[in-house]
Amino acid sequence: MSVLSKINVHRRNIMRNLTKNVGKANIQDDFILVDKSEIKKVLICRPNGRLGNLLLITPLVQEVSEMFPNCKIDLFVKGTLAPIIFEKYDSVDKIIHLPKKPFKSLVEYSKVWISLKKAHYDLAINVDQNSSSGRLAVQFSNAKYKFFGDSIDESAEQKNDFEHIAKYPVYNFRNFLSKLRLPTNSNKIIAPIDLKLSASEITEGRKKLKEITDNDKKTICIFTYATGAKCLSEEWWEKFYSQLTAEYKDYNIIEILPVENVSQIGFKAPSFYSKDIREIGSVIANTELFIGADSGIMHLSSAVHTPTIGLFSVSNLKKYEPYDNCSIGIDVNLYTKKKYIKTINTILNNGRLNGLSKAI
Template sequence: MDPKKIFITIKRKAFGLLSGCFTNKIGETVSNNDAIKKILVCRPNHRLGSLLLLQPLVQELESTFPNSKIDLLVNQSCAIQLFQNYDIVNQVIAFPRNPFKSPITYLNTFVRFRSKKYDLAINAAKESCSGKLFTSISKASFKFVGDGEADKKERHIAKQVIHSLRDFLPIMGIKANEGLPPNLDLRLANDELIHGGSFVYDIVQNAQPTICLYTHKSYKKTWWLDFYEHLQKAFPDVNIIEILSKENSSKIGFRAPVLYSNGVRELAAMIANTDVFIGADSGVMHLASSSLTPTIGLFSVTDAEKYKPYNEGSVAVNTNEVELDALMAVVKNSLYPNLDTSA
């Protein structure tokens, strides 16, 4: 067996045994929300989707503690770019993905992390054992490790921590927010949107609606080709473009015009200038959602209730249960939300 896999298995089992030792910490009750000045959000992960799904939590903290500053504890990634327009984010504490390859960097980052004091530390994902660990060993007056009953309250991973935190805050003496959790939002600037729009217009050269596909993740090439043919037949006057992965692969054989950028914000700005994004559950799907583009997330293996896009106009489709003809109706509703289809 691969030594790396053996190590990962042992690490997960060890964290699993330790996770029961990590509990919420309640400090001295505060008098008002302004008493919370420094917040730590722990999500030691590098994946694009995992980091984007922190945005609703950061917005929740922004509205609850408007005079605070947030540090994000993550693994080395594009987190700085994802939160560059969030003024409340003070700094990103980024650990190396593999501590054995960069032990000195890891140790220096750990020392920097341990040197800081916080009023509140939050584990952003209930199932993250490493998130629980970092939250527990942080120097914070209040520590929210998680809620064992969270799954009963909310399934979606981004909303779950918000609902659980709202139950925790009154124990601190804090009035929690009410209403729906915030959406994903990359907070693209106007100049970014104009720049992204220029790429899209250079391809389509018209004012017709545009569908954006991302075919890299999941599904066989035959499925995507069949899906693409259905799209062409159902929407002959609509532009269809494809966002390429960094591997420069297309499961529709480059039949549609393509766009690519290795800049995560530039890529999001391109998607923001289309009318509907369609792609399998992936980081790019959540990037599309965070660009505020109506997103159709395709699910066949992963849990749609846990990872679905939930911004306005977005929907999750279980392709094990929905035929392509029915999927075209979903696309039509997303493209033309104000169209009366009842007749």
């Protein structure tokens, strides 16, 4: 880890300790939300600019939109990806984004925080209870109802999927609403991660895929890159790619390239490169299966509803694994060639993956 990275980790730990009690006394037991139509303007705070983390809040955005169908949502985030990700979300009104490097943009940084104070919100929500900036943004807002992201019901934590980063914010939000005496269905299935591709975008993706493969065979898509320790070695990918090409001769195998334009298999497979997130998603949406390590592109695959195999070596699998549409996260440290093939075959044959790991 570089010196700057160590400093950044230390800074985040200090900020979390300083802000962990912000809002703790604000459970609002004395408030009762009688009329859902009272909630017309909502602020959702996730001051993070990573592709995966932004995609992972789409289930919460869907939950809020469904609970308060007449509301408009502002998103407090970082970077410039959010307008692209939430382009098709009619309920999302304004994207408020912090600059990626606040100390180099102090004036802009200050203006963003001032704008939060000036705006009127009926409800403010912090997505991640461990986000210092998220907690502060909710506290700084003038919303009547403020939810800081904390778990306030132990029964929710007992759910098998509570640990997932896309799901526990929804469970915690439901519990918060119950504290406001608002009826919720705590057992309702959490919505999938969703980019909301249009029919025309999917059609264009099909055309691009056809240009790559130049045949009518079905396609398996791989993504061989990931950041830091999550990135599997070239040796690992070379072996895995050889297994795929030997086992699935009736399928095209293409590689989605990262923005860095690198390949862990030396560009041996036909590949697709783009910096347009929605364009990448449209191509993946037309494939039968996506296989890749824990990354933003893995979550993008989930968000376009392509069955996804997430390859985990160091990340918390229960927290980040793809969970919808026959998708699964697997620990590469525990898998053999036979297990990979059986998992892939199950998905390609539209089998359900419930209990699959026990059956293998």
